[in-house]
Amino acid sequence: MTRVTDRIRTPSRVSRPGGRRGRANQQQLLWWSGLLIVPVIWQLYSMVADSTLIVGPIEVAEAAVEMAVDGELLQAAGQSGLVFLTGIAAGTAVGLAIGILVGRFRTMDVMLDPYISALFATPLVAVVPILIVALGFGFGAKVVIVAMFAFFPVAINTAAGVRGIPREFDELARSFCSSELQAWRDILVPGALPYIVTGLRLAVGRSLIAVVVAEFSTAVTGLGFLILRYSRRFDMAESLVPVVLLMLTGFVFYTLLKRVEARLAPWILRTSE
Amino acid sequence: MANVDIKDLSKHFGSLGVFDDINLHVDDNEFVSILGPSGCGKTTLLRIVAGIEDTTAGSVIVAGEESRKPRPDTALVFQNFRLLPWRTVEDNVAYGLRLRGRSKAEARSLAQPYVMMVGLAGREKKYPYQLSGGMQQRVGLARALAVQPDILLMDEPFGALDAQTRELMQDELLRIWSADRKTVMFVTHSIDEAIVLSDRVVVMQSDPGRIVEHIPVPFDRPRDAAAMRADPRFTTLRAEMWALLRQEPLSSDMTHRATGE
Amino acid sequence: MRFGFAAFVLALWYFIALTLGGLFLAPPHVIVSRLGQSIASGEFMQYLGPTAFILAVGAGLGVAVGVPFGLLIGRIRPLYWVTEAPINIFYTTPLVALIPFLLVIVGFNYQSKIVIVFLFTVLPVVINTASGVRTVDHDLVELSRSFCAKEWTVWRDVIVPGSLPAIMTGLRIGLIHALVGAVLADFYAGASGFGYLIILYSNRFDITGALGPVFVLAAAGAAVAALLKTAQRRLSPWQGEQ
Numbered sequence: 001m002t003r004v005t006d007r008i009r010t011p012s013r014v015s016r017p018g019g020r021r022g023r024a025n026q027q028q029l030l031w032w033s034g035l036l037i038v039p040v041i042w043q044l045y046s047m048v049a050d051s052t053l054i055v056g057p058i059e060v061a062e063a064a065v066e067m068a069v070d071g072e073l074l075q076a077a078g079q080s081g082l083v084f085l086t087g088i089a090a091g092t093a094v095g096l097a098i099g100i101l102v103g104r105f106r107t108m109d110v111m112l113d114p115y116i117s118a119l120f121a122t123p124l125v126a127v128v129p130i131l132i133v134a135l136g137f138g139f140g141a142k143v144v145i146v147a148m149f150a151f152f153p154v155a156i157n158t159a160a161g162v163r164g165i166p167r168e169f170d171e172l173a174r175s176f177c178s179s180e181l182q183a184w185r186d187i188l189v190p191g192a193l194p195y196i197v198t199g200l201r202l203a204v205g206r207s208l209i210a211v212v213v214a215e216f217s218t219a220v221t222g223l224g225f226l227i228l229r230y231s232r233r234f235d236m237a238e239s240l241v242p243v244v245l246l247m248l249t250g251f252v253f254y255t256l257l258k259r260v261e262a263r264l265a266p267w268i269l270r271t272s273e
Numbered sequence: 274m275a276n277v278d279i280k281d282l283s284k285h286f287g288s289l290g291v292f293d294d295i296n297l298h299v300d301d302n303e304f305v306s307i308l309g310p311s312g313c314g315k316t317t318l319l320r321i322v323a324g325i326e327d328t329t330a331g332s333v334i335v336a337g338e339e340s341r342k343p344r345p346d347t348a349l350v351f352q353n354f355r356l357l358p359w360r361t362v363e364d365n366v367a368y369g370l371r372l373r374g375r376s377k378a379e380a381r382s383l384a385q386p387y388v389m390m391v392g393l394a395g396r397e398k399k400y401p402y403q404l405s406g407g408m409q410q411r412v413g414l415a416r417a418l419a420v421q422p423d424i425l426l427m428d429e430p431f432g433a434l435d436a437q438t439r440e441l442m443q444d445e446l447l448r449i450w451s452a453d454r455k456t457v458m459f460v461t462h463s464i465d466e467a468i469v470l471s472d473r474v475v476v477m478q479s480d481p482g483r484i485v486e487h488i489p490v491p492f493d494r495p496r497d498a499a500a501m502r503a504d505p506r507f508t509t510l511r512a513e514m515w516a517l518l519r520q521e522p523l524s525s526d527m528t529h530r531a532t533g534e
Numbered sequence: 535m536r537f538g539f540a541a542f543v544l545a546l547w548y549f550i551a552l553t554l555g556g557l558f559l560a561p562p563h564v565i566v567s568r569l570g571q572s573i574a575s576g577e578f579m580q581y582l583g584p585t586a587f588i589l590a591v592g593a594g595l596g597v598a599v600g601v602p603f604g605l606l607i608g609r610i611r612p613l614y615w616v617t618e619a620p621i622n623i624f625y626t627t628p629l630v631a632l633i634p635f636l637l638v639i640v641g642f643n644y645q646s647k648i649v650i651v652f653l654f655t656v657l658p659v660v661i662n663t664a665s666g667v668r669t670v671d672h673d674l675v676e677l678s679r680s681f682c683a684k685e686w687t688v689w690r691d692v693i694v695p696g697s698l699p700a701i702m703t704g705l706r707i708g709l710i711h712a713l714v715g716a717v718l719a720d721f722y723a724g725a726s727g728f729g730y731l732i733i734l735y736s737n738r739f740d741i742t743g744a745l746g747p748v749f750v751l752a753a754a755g756a757a758v759a760a761l762l763k764t765a766q767r768r769l770s771p772w773q774g775e776q
Binding site: 168171172174176177178179184186187190192193211266 | 323324327342343345348349351353355357359360368369371372420432
């Protein structure tokens with residue numbers, strides 16, 4: 001298993017002397033205008049389009065305020081958030097442990113790697129209806145589904161990170177009478193941390209999908225259920241509120257973890273120079 | 274008691290013999306260098322004493338106990354430093370202390386005197402990549418000293434440094450060692466380094482790896498490395514060791530070249 | 535060792551299936567024989583067809599749009615910066631949340647299924663292609679410029695071959711996403727296709743029946759990943775092992 005990322009890395013360009021600051025400002029300007037273009041076009045389109053089904057961001061915002069005041073948005077977000085956090089925590093914990101075992105011990109690698117790699121490429125959503133039949137409609141079933149989605153990228157990246165740690169640190173640890181668990185704490189986890197964060201970032205994206213799929217399939221609680229209920233009534237503004245909330249959540253987590261990735265390992269960036 | 278007793282020690286990697294029946298005694302508070310060409314098994318010997326390499330036959334007795342695993346009363350300094358790249362200087366020095374159950378804050382404050390001792394005060398928060406090779410090995414040395422071992426095992430600790438830095442580090446080690454005179458086993462392939470630092474130099478030859486001579490270094494302590502190098506006794510010792518290393522069969526062509534000059 | 539463990543997994547599988555009952559697992563040979571029956575009766579093909587169709591059209595469109603668009607925004611710097619935020623936002627959105635909305639706007643039909651598969655495919659393709667173009671060594675572009683190369687020759691000689699590995703990565707991720715999109719489209723957007731077959735059997739508590747299509751999908755995912763890995767190595771031999 002090698003590290004999985006969602007994209008190849010773009011190395012930071014060597015900036016040419018002169019005009020560096022000016023270019024950075026220009027980039028910022030373009031970036032922010034790009035961010036604004038989407039809602040603006042959406043709003044204009046909704047005003048031109050001759051359909052009550054096409055609602056603009058302003059209507060969605062109004063609906064959001066209404067639903068927030070009502071308390072129903074908060075309640076649904078709380079339900080989804082709890083499933084999301086519990087599931088991702090469980091999936092990450094198991095993924096970390098399995099990833100370290102696979103990365104550290106050759107036997108574990110030989111035994112488990114084929115299964116983990118194959119299952120990672122499997123469209124896991126296909127299993128969701130079966131899991132719901134088996135585990136029911138409750139909180140536990142949803143957590144299991146989310147954890148399953150979060151597990152794979154964390155496990156695969158942790159294993160790749162641990163495998164990349166030079167064996168000589170093993171000797172260092174042994175010469176200082178370190179126990180196996182202390183070596184995990186001092187060497188394996190920090191050494192693999194940049195990889196683990198990449199895994200976590202991928203896990204966040206997949207877990208959000210899992211939450212929504214689980215809530216669509218069980219249809220009793222959460223943001224997914226709100227989307228279903230309102231879209232079935234053709235209340236488009238109300239049905240888009242949770243969608244936008246999910247978008248924001250995904251984007252915020254993604255951006256944050258991307259920042260962490262970049263800041264986490266100054267020593268790696270330096271040694272590659 | 275902090276002595277090392279190596280008895281009839283043999284080491285083979287598969288069918289490849291490194292050395293057979295090595296016997297060596299290192300006394301309390303003695304600084305012993307093991308000098309030899311590459312391939313004579315000097316590093317392997319040290320690694321066995323450190324407990325990170327298995328033996329094939331024979332035994333190592335450290336402080337009166339037969340020893341096969343790493344012990345808390347010995348500490349190893351590696352040739353390639355092996356600092357944890359994700360830890361700052363102080364946390365690298367505190368590594369061994371943390372492993373002995375100290376809290377992070379406690380370990381840091383216990384490590385502080387050793388950071389000072391190796392001359393890295395003010396650089397506690399730097400990461401290894403921000404340090405030069407010499408400074409990195411100072412951290413490696415402080416990390417070993419911080420666990421207050423009775424026996425210090427050093428595996429060509431200055432081998433990766435440039436010549437100037439190397440001499441500076443030797444001075445530094447002399448100064449630090451004279452404070453509490455721990456038992457030291459110091460592996461090197463540099464004759465000068467062995468003489469400057471040790472009470473006794475154990476000369477090894479390769480193929481098969483064996484000890485050929487024990488040469489005491491009669492200089493008084495505290496020593497001044499520069500003065501030592503100017504001393505005629507230094508030149509004599511140096512020549513004596515050179516002669517022993519020259520008999521080395523594998524480096525025969527080097528000998529020809531040396532004598533041809 | 536590997537085979538020993540595989541035997542252990544199989545044994546564990548039988549053990550769980552036979553002791554915990556058929557609620558979420560069935561013995562492999564039963565699943566296979568059910569799959570055989572399903573193929574023999576024509577049911578398998580009847581449900582496979584629509585999914586294959588939406589996959590082919592949706593993913594095909596996704597690649598056909600994604601690669602050129604990615605090349606373009608990768609090469610033209612201002613365009614890259616304008617599109618970065620919206621592309622990332624849609625990329626990090628759980629697209630599945632948009633499905634009910636799409637169904638209302640596009641309709642409960644094949645078009646919406648194709649749109650879903652398209653959306654799942656296009657984003658990773660665009661993102662990887664663009665960052666591939668941006669990683670192409672700028673010195674090489676300057677080199678060909680110094681030989682008075684025209685823009686299109688620069689593309690042919692430097693940019694496209696240079697970004698090919700990244701494009702292949704994008705295709706691999708995009709096609710795996712397409713598979714997920716197709717299953718979700720079958721789940722929620724109309725009573726047809728492989729995904730619907732899974733729902734159909736699950737709702738009847740017939741886990742053995744439902745597991746057959748799941749395994750076919752798993753095999754498809756693994757095959758897509760393996761195939762494109764090989765293609766990537768073939769197409770860019772200069773890259774070495776990654």
